[in-house]
Amino acid sequence: MRGIVGGRGLGRVLVGCSFVSYLAEGLDGSAPPRPALEDKIPELKRARQGARERLADPQCLAVLKDFENVNGGRLDQVLRASGRTAQEQLDLLVLESGLGRPLCDRRVSLAFTQVHSRVVSICLRPFTLLRRQEQQAVLIHEMLHSLGLGENPPESTAITEQVLKRCAH
């Protein structure tokens, strides 16, 4: 599966990570001060911890070989070049509430971010209704975007399904 090909401008395209995916624009990429969202929502904290544990498994880690970033670099190689582990990349994500944001309010997204962004907006209501392994898969999906994975192609659902295939067992 390939990421979006080419284009520097694509880095600013918002990716809605959902069961029905579409693109929108208009989020500025500035990182807010690290929110205490995970302290308020223990389920989110558990999801990140669970995702972290999954990424310790080489079978799960192999999902990085399944995708490329917007410049055509395989994500496992992109990560290696960064000098970080997948767990450290996951730790970098800043999770914020997407409540009140159109992508959440239209009830089609579970989370959204921008390619190469560490700031991830979580649509809390639908997210908390997911099974635990699906929550973890959504966070790993977002971590892949932080490494430069685009969307459409591959479809949002295809990304999450591949993460589940590799990581949920």
Ligand SMILES: [Zn+2]
């Ligand atoms: Zn996505």
